[in-house]
Amino acid sequence: MIEIYLLEQFVAFAEKGSLLKASLELHLSQPALSRSMKKLEDEFGVLLFDRNRSKLTLNKNGELALEYAKKILSLNREMTEEVVLNDRKNRTVSIGSCAPLPLRKLIGDIQKQYPEWTVDSVITDGCDLVDGLKEKKYQIIITQKMPEDRSIITLRYLKESLLVSLPKDHPLAGRDKVSFEELRETEILIPDNIGMWSRILESHLPKEKIIFQKPTDLSIEILYIMNRCTYFISDRSVKLLGVDSNRIAVPLEDEDAKVEYYISCLASQKSKFGDMMNYSKSVI
Amino acid sequence: MIEIYLLEQFVAFAEKGSLLKASLELHLSQPALSRSMKKLEDEFGVLLFDRNRSKLTLNKNGELALEYAKKILSLNREMTEEVVLNDRKNRTVSIGSCAPLPLRKLIGDIQKQYPEWTVDSVITDGCDLVDGLKEKKYQIIITQKMPEDRSIITLRYLKESLLVSLPKDHPLAGRDKVSFEELRETEILIPDNIGMWSRILESHLPKEKIIFQKPTDLSIEILYIMNRCTYFISDRSVKLLGVDSNRIAVPLEDEDAKVEYYISCLASQKSKFGDMMNYSKSVI
DNA sequence: GTAAGTTACGAGCGACGTAAAAATG
DNA sequence: CATTTTTACGTCGCTCGTAACTTAC
Numbered sequence: 001m002i003e004i005y006l007l008e009q010f011v012a013f014a015e016k017g018s019l020l021k022a023s024l025e026l027h028l029s030q031p032a033l034s035r036s037m038k039k040l041e042d043e044f045g046v047l048l049f050d051r052n053r054s055k056l057t058l059n060k061n062g063e064l065a066l067e068y069a070k071k072i073l074s075l076n077r078e079m080t081e082e083v084v085l086n087d088r089k090n091r092t093v094s095i096g097s098c099a100p101l102p103l104r105k106l107i108g109d110i111q112k113q114y115p116e117w118t119v120d121s122v123i124t125d126g127c128d129l130v131d132g133l134k135e136k137k138y139q140i141i142i143t144q145k146m147p148e149d150r151s152i153i154t155l156r157y158l159k160e161s162l163l164v165s166l167p168k169d170h171p172l173a174g175r176d177k178v179s180f181e182e183l184r185e186t187e188i189l190i191p192d193n194i195g196m197w198s199r200i201l202e203s204h205l206p207k208e209k210i211i212f213q214k215p216t217d218l219s220i221e222i223l224y225i226m227n228r229c230t231y232f233i234s235d236r237s238v239k240l241l242g243v244d245s246n247r248i249a250v251p252l253e254d255e256d257a258k259v260e261y262y263i264s265c266l267a268s269q270k271s272k273f274g275d276m277m278n279y280s281k282s283v284i
Numbered sequence: 285m286i287e288i289y290l291l292e293q294f295v296a297f298a299e300k301g302s303l304l305k306a307s308l309e310l311h312l313s314q315p316a317l318s319r320s321m322k323k324l325e326d327e328f329g330v331l332l333f334d335r336n337r338s339k340l341t342l343n344k345n346g347e348l349a350l351e352y353a354k355k356i357l358s359l360n361r362e363m364t365e366e367v368v369l370n371d372r373k374n375r376t377v378s379i380g381s382c383a384p385l386p387l388r389k390l391i392g393d394i395q396k397q398y399p400e401w402t403v404d405s406v407i408t409d410g411c412d413l414v415d416g417l418k419e420k421k422y423q424i425i426i427t428q429k430m431p432e433d434r435s436i437i438t439l440r441y442l443k444e445s446l447l448v449s450l451p452k453d454h455p456l457a458g459r460d461k462v463s464f465e466e467l468r469e470t471e472i473l474i475p476d477n478i479g480m481w482s483r484i485l486e487s488h489l490p491k492e493k494i495i496f497q498k499p500t501d502l503s504i505e506i507l508y509i510m511n512r513c514t515y516f517i518s519d520r521s522v523k524l525l526g527v528d529s530n531r532i533a534v535p536l537e538d539e540d541a542k543v544e545y546y547i548s549c550l551a552s553q554k555s556k557f558g559d560m561m562n563y564s565k566s567v568i
Numbered sequence: 569g570t571a572a573g574t575t576a577c578g579a580g581c582g583a584c585g586t587a588a589a590a591a592t593g
Numbered sequence: 594c595a596t597t598t599t600t601a602c603g604t605c606g607c608t609c610g611t612a613a614c615t616t617a618c
C-alpha cells in the first residue's frame with residue numbers, strides 16, 4: 001500500500017514540474033524527492049516517469065497515478081476536516097432561552113463544569129422554543145411555562161422577581177414595594193434582547209416612556225442616562241452583579257413580575273444533557 | 285496528513301473488534317497497534333475511541349473516520365491496480381493476421397527483440413483486418429493486399445509459396461511442379477485456422493476431398509493419417525520447420541499459391557510499432 | 569557554465585517488538 | 594484468574610540532509 005507522504009511529494013512534483021521547485025515547496029531536499037519518486041515507481045512496480053537524463057516528466061502511467069493521488073489526498077483532507085467538525089458538533093450545545101438571566105447562569109455553569117463543550121445560545125420571546133427543541137435547533141431550552149410533551153424532559157429551574165432600580169431622589173425611592181401601574185409616569189430604560197420580558201413590560205408600561213437600549217448604544221451617554229434613569233433589575237441579577245449603592249431597588253408587587261423558569265431537553269438526549277441541567281439547577 | 289499505515293491498522297481494528305485480533309491479522313504486536321491508535325487520535329486532534337479501560341470501541345468520530353478510511357484504502361488499492369493494468373495495456377500489441385506463417389514469424393521476432401511486450405494475436409480470413417486496425421482492435425495487421433488508406437503505414441513483409449507434401453509413393457511424387465487441378469483426386473489434410481488460405485484452397489479443391497483438422501484432433505490417428513496423407517506446406521515453413529525426409533515436397537504452379545504479405549499499423553502509432561515492423565521485415 | 573537529476577554516505581526520528589504493569593469482568 | 598489494553602525501554606529501518614557526481618542546454 002502506497003503511503004500518503006509519497007503521494008504528496010508526487011503531486012507536488014507534478015504540479016511544480018520539477019523536483020527542485022517541488023522540494024522548495026515541500027521544504028525538502030531535492031535528493032530526498034528524487035529517491036521518493038524512485039521508491040514510488042518501485043511500489044507501483046511500473047515506470048511513472050520519462051527520464052531524459054536532465055528532465056523528469058510524467059509518462060502515461062504517471063498521469064493516471066496522478067489523478068488517483070489527487071483524489072486520495074483530497075479525500076484524506078476531507079476526512080480530517082469532517083471528523084474534527086463532527087467532534088465539534090457533538091460537543092456543542094445550542095441553548096434557546098426566553099430570558100437573559102437564566103441563560104447567563106446556565107452558560108456559566110456549563111462552561112465551569114464542562115469546559116470541553118462549546119455553547120451556542122439565542123434569546124427569543126419564548127414562543128418558538130419548544131418547536132426549536134423538537135427540530136433539534138436547540139438541545140436545551142429555558143421557558144417560562146412547562147412544555148406539555150412526553151418527548152421532553154423538564155426541570156423546574158429557578159425563579160426570578162423583578163425590582164425597579166431607582167435614583168435615590170426618585171419619588172418612589174422610599175417605598176418597600178411598587179406596582180407597574182405606579183411606574184407609568186416614569187421613563188424606563190429597557191435593554192434590547194431580553195426575551196419574553198419585552199412582552200411583559202410593554203403590556204404594563206406606556207410605549208412613550210420606554211427607552212430601548214440597543215447593544216451598540218453602550219456609550220458614555222447611556223452610562224450617564226443610566227445613572228439618572230430608572231430601569232429593572234431582579235433578585236437574581238442582584239446576586240450576580242451586586243447592588244449599586246447610589247441607587248434604590250424596590251420590589252414589584254405584580255404577579256407578572258415574578259417568573260419561574262423551566263429547563264428542558266429531549267427525552268432522547270437525556271443522557272447527554274440531563275447532567276448539565278441537573279448540575280446547573282443544583283448550584284446556587 | 286494521515287498516513288496509510290495508520291488507516292490500515294485502524295480499519296483492521298474496527299473489523300476485528302479488538303487490538304489483539306487485529307494485531308494477529310496484521311502480523312504486528314498489540315502494543316504497536318495501541319500506540320498507532322493513540323497516534324491516530326493525536327493526528328485527528330480528536331478522540332476516536334471509547335476507552336473502558338478493558339475494551340476499546342469506536343465512538344461517533346471513530347465511525348465517521350472509519351468510513352473515510354475504508355474509502356481511502358480502496359481508492360489506494362484501485363490506484364495501484366489500474367496503473368499496473370494501464371502499464372500492461374501500453375505494452376501489449378494485438379496483431380491480426382490473414383495467415384499463420386507471417387504471424388508466427390512476427391510474434392517470434394517481437395518476443396526476441398522486445399521481450400517486455402506482450403503479444404495478443406488473431407488469425408482471420410483477412411476481410412476485417414483493416415477495419416480492426418482503424419478501430420484499434422489491432423495495432424498491427426498482416427494482410428495479403430496493401431491497404432489503400434492514408435492513415436495506415438504499410439510495408440511489404442514477405443512472400444510465401446505453397447508446396448504440396450506427398451508420401452513418396454504418391455503418383456505425383458516425381459513431378460517438379462503440380463497444379464491444384466492435378467490434386468483434385470487426392471485427399472488433402474488442411475489444418476484449421478489458417479486464415480485466408482481456407483478460402484483459396486476451398487476454391488480450388490473439391491470439398492469431399494478435404495479433411496479439416498481441428499486443433500483438438502491432434503492425436504495418434506491424425507499423426508498416422510498425416511504420414512499417409514497429402515497436405516500443404518510452404519517455402520517459408522520449410523525454412524522454419526525443416527523438411528520431412530520421408531516425404532516429397534512439390535511446388536504448386538498456380539498464381540494463387542504464391543502470396544505476398546503486407547504488414548501495417550496506423551500512421552498515428554508509427555512511433556510505437558514502426559520499429560517492430562521494420563525489425564521483423566529486416567530479419568530473414 | 570548553469571540548471572537539472574542521481575548517487576553515496578551518514579544521522580536522527582519513529583515504528584516496531586519484548587517485557588511488565590494495569591484494569592476489568 | 595484470564596483477557597485486554599497500556600506503559601517502558603531498547604533496536605532497527607527508513608527518510609532525510611549534505612556533498613559529490615552526471616548530464617544536457
